[in-house]
Amino acid sequence: MDYEAIVLGGGPAGSTAAALLARAGQRVLVLEKERFPRFHIGESLLPYNQAIFAELGVVPALEAAGFPRKYGAQFHLGNDTRHRRFEFRQGRFTRYTETWQVERAVFDELLLNNARRWGSEVREGWAALRCGLDERGRWVEAAEITGGKPVRLHAAFVVDATGRANFTGNQEGLRVVHPQLKKVAIFAHFHGVRRDRGEAAGDTVIIRLARGWFWLIPIGAEKTSVGLVMDQEDLARAGEPPERVFERHLSQARPLQRRMERAERVGPWRTTSDFSYYNRRLVGPRLLRTGDAAGFMDPIFSAGVFLAMRSGKLAAAAVQEALKQGTDGRFLLAHYEREIWRSMRFYWRMVEGFYTTPFLEIFMEPRENFSLVSAVNAVLAGEVEGGWKLRWRLELFFALVRLQRRWALTPRINFDASTAPDPFAFLSRGFPQKAMK
Ligand SMILES: Cc1cc2nc3c(=O)[nH]c(=O)nc-3n(C[C@H](O)[C@H](O)[C@H](O)COP(=O)(O)OP(=O)(O)OC[C@H]3O[C@@H](n4cnc5c(N)ncnc54)[C@H](O)[C@@H]3O)c2cc1C
Helix, strand or coil: CCEEEEEECCCHHHHHHHHHHHHCCCCEEEEECCCCCCCCCCCECCCCHHHHHHHHCCHHHHHHHCCCEECEEEEEECCCCCEEEEEHHHCCCCCCCCEEECCHHHHHHHHHHHHHHCCCEEEECEEEEEEEEECCEEEEEEEECCCCCCEEEEEEEEEECCHHHCHHHHHCCCEEEEEEEEEEEEEEEEECCCCCCHHHHHCEEEEECCCCEEEEEECCCCEEEEEEEEEHHHHHHHCCCHHHHHHHHHCCCHHHHHHCCCCEECCCCEEEEEEEEEECCCEECCEEECHHHCEECCHHHCCHHHHHHHHHHHHHHHHHHHHHHCCCCHHHHHHHHHHHHHHHHHHHHHHHHHCCHHHHHHHCCCCCHHHHHHHHHHHHHCCCCCCHHHHHHHHHHHHHHHHHHHCCCCCCCCHHHHHCCCCCHHHHCCHHHHHHC
16 A cells, blocks of 8 residues: 555645644645645635644744734625624634634645644645555546646545545536536735724624625735626626726625725736535545535635644544444544534534525624524534534524524615715725736
């Protein structure tokens, strides 16, 4: 056997799994098709990432990187009629209350180097081409992307962490795309975006429009990531370049216009598809799918990196235990799969809700009856192991959302109110031309 584990992909899921397995003394190979540092989207973390950072031993390196600290998240309606800030430390059930916003090129390289530091062999610029099973265990055919001859490598286990490339899931035809969440994202990095004062300066700011939403994420002392998520069909119908569509939607997002009055774009416009999906199976014989290679959901609640790292950690634990037992670990893998489903469903339900008005109406009205706000706060921070005390509160939250469909428990949201004159228009005059250069 060449390795105990081959990890396909060196993003957050892959580098977490590799670091933990190598630290446990296993021979680990990471195949990463890109050369780091490379751009990646997904810049806002969740506080519960901190526990995993501590386990990986990367907290000092992350501190030194100087990323902005994130203490909360804001949700605004584009017409400025409602807004809501969640401050993680105010949640009764929230055990970790702050984290960082990151530039992924830097963050991902730091994590991959950490996997190296613990002893993983990392081959950058190597793509997995095929993966299969034989009497010896798992094999992976891989080649250098510069055109090298494919080689066949053997391992007891393979961890698929190929992100939305969804390598083994596609190979096995397992991907199921959410029919209502076929989104697309248009985004860029900017300098000069106005930040809030104090701790709120590091918040993720979400601006919900009638159709679509913007994110604003401060990822450096100067740099801010700003993006628009909308239905892919709407973009196709618009028949305009993505940056024009971004600009048009910006005029419906007053809280963002104000913040971007002096913004200047410092990176290229980028567009990516943002389809939510899951694979019908998350494990196979001696194979575990992690992170986006298990499933991907719309990034509204910034859970992607946290779920990716958490699944990388759980995959490493399952593989480590199976190796210790000297078995194929089928029961351990089945347990892993159940756990990943459970945590994915948690956010999946919230994401589906976010695109419905009754959910927003309840979500945007803070009422601490039965500690509901605390429960939502904990979920937004990454609490997926909160047990029954969290679960019944979330069930109650969703019951209120169902009631809200028929009876207005909280005031109705009116997206058309955006036609009223913008009292802050004088602040945003001149922005689009400057930012769209
Ligand atoms: C528009 C948008 C905004 C987002 N915003 C956020 C956010 O704010 N916060 C958040 O937490 N998440 C966000 N996400 C989600 C986040 O990007 C992902 O959930 C996260 O990156 C998943 O990590 P991963 O390790 O599973 O995959 P990735 O980070 O995608 O890593 C996969 C790696 O595998 C490599 N790879 C692929 N195929 C192969 C192959 N055949 N062989 C070898 N290597 C291969 C790739 O090069 C890549 O480096 C966003 C996603 C989108 C689309």
